[in-house]
Structure formats: structure tokens, C-alpha cells
Amino acid sequence: MIDRLREALKRFNPCDSCLGRAFGYGLTGLENRERGRAIKLYLGMRAHLEGEEETLELLARSGLEEAAAVLDDPPEPEPCGVCRGVLDKVDEFAEVVACELKDLEFRGFVVGSRWPEEIRKAEKELWETLGVEGEPIKREFNREVGKRVEHLLDVRADPRNPDIEVVFDFRPSLEDPKFEVHVRPIYVRGRYLKLRRGIPQTKWPCPRCRGAGCPNCDFTGKLYTESVEELIGMVLKDAFLAESHKFHAAGREDIDVRMLGNGRPFVMELLYPKRRNVDLKEIEGEINRKVGDDVQVVGLEYGDPEDVGKVKDLSERSRKRYRAWVKFGKPVPEDKLREVLKGLERSVIEQRTPRRVLHRRADKVRRKRVHEAKLIEYDGDRAVIEFLCDPGLYVKELISGDAGRTRPSLAELVEVEAECERLDVIEFLDEGGDRS
Ligand SMILES: [Zn+2]
Ligand SMILES: [Zn+2]
Structure with a gap:
């Protein structure tokens, strides 16, 4: 094993995390960087006692200061040949996430990442050199960034039920990864009544300009200034600080037909909400106060993605x-x-x-x-x-x-x-x- 470790140091110059991750399933309660450092320290002590200068130089190059300290002319540390230094920057990446999420209301979140083929290949080759099967870089990165974000924002990572998913994509660039934030939509279901004729159920784009705006539509892009979808949607969108909304209803009535009685079931999907905890009874009152002459809602409650299919299904039954x-x-x-x-x-x-x-x-x-x-x-x-x-x-x-x-x-x-x-x-x- 000592020979294999020396070979791995020579070929891959692994950082503490990448070396430790190769033994990531050994012992629990340790970070991979602790595992890696423990291995390097052991190698370093052996090499120092036995006067193996070459091993000490390899260790110094991989960033082990204790090895550099006993060499007369130690080499400069060089970047890790597996992660290329990315794992040294998990603190920075966690700061980026915390900054993006600090204004969002959410319960669980999860960190994801995508990696270029060359990194996964280097990792595999390192493991083969050592004759072990380690933990993939993706898992370590996601976990370590997640832990730091939990600490920075006092929130909880919850991979099974996340409101937020952040994804780092290192494939285009290791120094400057693409960064995406996916926010789970909010679903609000209820029933609507349309009390005035002449209101379409959904946005009706101007047929001449297809929504771009032209003299035909007074540059609104729409044939009708209002719709059931927009009248309900604008209040919900403001309440949840959402970017946009999607309306799903159990069928539709003609524009000149009123929808009375117990109302028609619908689900409003609010995309990229910044708030998630809104008193829907209050919102119901607000909608009915603001647009109640045209459209009213009853029985607003929180729903889930399945409600979209259910409500469509309902229109056929x-x-x-x-x-x-x-x-x-x-x-x-x-x-x-x-x-x-x-x-x-x-x-x-x-x-x-x-x-x-x-x-x-x-x-x-x-x-x-x-x-x-x-x-x-x-x-x-x-x-x-x-x-x-x-x-x-x-x-x-x-x-x-x-x-x-x-x-x-x-x-x-x-x-x-x-x-x-x-x-x-x-x-x-x-x-x-x-x-x-
Ligand atoms: Zn590394
Ligand atoms: Zn138009």
C-alpha cells in the first residue's frame, strides 16, 4: 500500500480531500480531508525517519506543510491533479449559495453538481492506482457545500423534500461554474366564480402580433385586458413574490358565459416564489375585495403537483x-x-x-x-x-x-x-x- 500511495502522489498530486475520499468509506465521523491528511502525515513520518527525500518532496508538493518544513529546498505546492483545486474552495461556493438563498423563504434545500468527464476519469484512475473504490467527488462536494450553507443560513439540507435545489455545473469551467437555483413552485387550489361576461379564462394573445404588441391590441399583446387567470394570478403572484404563474382549470366556459354556483376547480402554479408561507384565507379575502365584481375565489388551499392532473381529469368527469x-x-x-x-x-x-x-x-x-x-x-x-x-x-x-x-x-x-x-x-x- 505504501508503494501505491507513493505512486498515487507522483501521478495525481491529490489534495487532502481527494486522497481521503479514496478511503471515504473507511471509518465514520471523519471528513475526507482529515482522512487524506492522516494518510499524508503517516507517509511523511515514515519518510522522514527513513530519510526518503523523494516522498517528502511529493508530500510537500501536494501541500503538506509538515513535509516542506523538514526539507532544505521544498517544492512549491501545486494544484490537485484530480479536483484541480475545486475542493479547496467549498467555503467560497457555500457563500455564493447563501447569498442567493438568503432572501428566499424555504424549508429544505439540496445541493447538486455536474462534473466534467476528465475529473471523473482522474478520480477513477487514482482509485485504480490505490486499489480502492472511493466516494465520488460529486457526493463530497454536495455534502460539504450543503453543510456550510446549513451553518451560514441556519437552515436544513433535506434531499428528500427540498424546496430549493442549487446546482453547480463545472462542465463548462472549473474556476467559474454555472450556477442554477431551482425553486419548487407553490400550488394553490380552489374554485373560481366568474360573475361578469366578457372575461376569458386565460390570457388571450392578440392573434395579429401573437403577444408582441401592435396597434390592433393597443400594444398590450392581448385581445382582452383581463382574464380569470390574471385577475387571480396577480394577487397570488404578489403574495408569494413569485416570478410568474400558470393556471390549470377543470375545463373552461366561453368568454360570454358566467361561472356561478359552487365555482370551477382550478390550480394556480406559482413559479419561483420567494415566499412560501402565506395565509390563504387572507389572500382569498384580498382577491374577492380587489376583483370580486368580476371574479371570486372560494376554498383556497395549498396543493401539490398532482393536483394539476387531477383538475384536468375532473373536467372530463x-x-x-x-x-x-x-x-x-x-x-x-x-x-x-x-x-x-x-x-x-x-x-x-x-x-x-x-x-x-x-x-x-x-x-x-x-x-x-x-x-x-x-x-x-x-x-x-x-x-x-x-x-x-x-x-x-x-x-x-x-x-x-x-x-x-x-x-x-x-x-x-x-x-x-x-x-x-x-x-x-x-x-x-x-x-x-x-x-x-
Ligand atoms: Zn483534490
Ligand atoms: Zn397585437
Whole structure:
């Protein structure tokens, strides 16, 4: 082993950490640099007692001052041939991390690193020379920087459940690594109500400039100045000091349709939040105070990434109850209307993709069921009707027939033209409601 160590010193000039790391699984409660120094001291004492000047010179070159002190003409220390001096600078790297994280609110964090192939190769060759299997540099670096950051910021490293992940990438440069901070998004779930018509659910980029800004959109890049997403998002974004937000909802209503009743489930994803602990009851009140004439939220609570999929899933499973204001081409007798609505209940509608959404949806036939159709108000050529429908049934076309693309339709059955003048979603049934 002594010969192997001498050979390793000659070929790799390892620093204390890199030499100690080769024996990193030997004993516990030691830092690798302590292991490495212990080995070098032992070699140095032996060499001094036996007058092996060459070994003392190798040790002095690798930075062992005690060896240099007993030589008449000691060599200058040279950088480690494995880590190229990176492990001497873990304190500096920890300072960089602490500086980046000091304004962020978080619980656990984790340090990661990426290394160039040449370093991993040198490390492997050192181990082969010594005939051992050591601890990879990545693990030592991540742990040592992590420990120092814990101390500097009085926080906890938590690799299983980190809010923050910092990554050093040494592949482009060992002196000046790329440094990334990944902050786990915050998920807030709840339900929203849209009380005013004319607000799109999500940002609607100007079709002419695609969001860049042009005279068509008054240089806003948007076709509508507001959206449900933005009205809720701006308050949440400010509260969490987030960089941006992403909105996920259980389907969407048309821009001219209100969303009332118990509201539609949504999840707001807040990206790069600086704060993580916000009283959501307070935020709920703030949203409803600030934008409550247009949009309200209920039941805000903290969620997780799985909620995004769940909420999308919900849109395909959830029946909706609608209230529709219908205008007929000429008066329809009340008896006839009631009879037709009774016939519509439980019936299956064959609906080809409505013409108005053909530009963004595939042209196909959907088979959807109307579960309830109730006459609420009647006035000759006008009526208010409530429909309970399968998810994905287009109610405006259920009323008009969409030139024969939706069959049967209210217009077809009463044999009079019919048009949906106004529409509200008045209930969102999470689990589909009655399945019989
Ligand atoms: Zn080293
Ligand atoms: Zn534009």
C-alpha cells in the first residue's frame, strides 16, 4: 500500500480531500480531508525517519506543510491533479449559495453538481492506482457545500423534500461554474366564480402580433385586458413574490358565459416564489375585495403537483348544470316546450364539433347525454331553461342545432329556430353527480 500511495502522489498530486475520499468509506465521523491528511502525515513520518527525500518532496508538493518544513529546498505546492483545486474552495461556493438563498423563504434545500468527464476519469484512475473504490467527488462536494450553507443560513439540507435545489455545473469551467437555483413552485387550489361576461379564462394573445404588441391590441399583446387567470394570478403572484404563474382549470366556459354556483376547480402554479408561507384565507379575502365584481375565489388551499392532473381529469368527469336564456324564432306553446324538454332528459345527443370551434378542435361526433332539462321561466318566444349535461356537451348548439350538426336539438324538436342568448354555468358537479 505504501508503494501505491507513493505512486498515487507522483501521478495525481491529490489534495487532502481527494486522497481521503479514496478511503471515504473507511471509518465514520471523519471528513475526507482529515482522512487524506492522516494518510499524508503517516507517509511523511515514515519518510522522514527513513530519510526518503523523494516522498517528502511529493508530500510537500501536494501541500503538506509538515513535509516542506523538514526539507532544505521544498517544492512549491501545486494544484490537485484530480479536483484541480475545486475542493479547496467549498467555503467560497457555500457563500455564493447563501447569498442567493438568503432572501428566499424555504424549508429544505439540496445541493447538486455536474462534473466534467476528465475529473471523473482522474478520480477513477487514482482509485485504480490505490486499489480502492472511493466516494465520488460529486457526493463530497454536495455534502460539504450543503453543510456550510446549513451553518451560514441556519437552515436544513433535506434531499428528500427540498424546496430549493442549487446546482453547480463545472462542465463548462472549473474556476467559474454555472450556477442554477431551482425553486419548487407553490400550488394553490380552489374554485373560481366568474360573475361578469366578457372575461376569458386565460390570457388571450392578440392573434395579429401573437403577444408582441401592435396597434390592433393597443400594444398590450392581448385581445382582452383581463382574464380569470390574471385577475387571480396577480394577487397570488404578489403574495408569494413569485416570478410568474400558470393556471390549470377543470375545463373552461366561453368568454360570454358566467361561472356561478359552487365555482370551477382550478390550480394556480406559482413559479419561483420567494415566499412560501402565506395565509390563504387572507389572500382569498384580498382577491374577492380587489376583483370580486368580476371574479371570486372560494376554498383556497395549498396543493401539490398532482393536483394539476387531477383538475384536468375532473373536467372530463364532471357534469355541469347550465341556465340558458333561449329565444325562439316564433312563440312555442308551453305544453309543447315542456313535452320536448321531458323527452330530452336522459337522451343521447350526437354532436359534431360546433362550427365556431372547428378552427381549434378536431371535427368529430361526440355522443353526450342530457340528464335534466327544466323549464324555469316561459314567455312565448322566450324561455329560461336549466340543463344538466355530460361533460363536453356544447349547450349553445344543443339549443340551436348548429345547422344539423347537433341532433337532436331543442330547435329541431320544437320545430322552431332557437338561439341561446345568454348562458351561465350554475353548478359544477365534481364527481359527475347521478350516474344512473
Ligand atoms: Zn483534490
Ligand atoms: Zn397585437
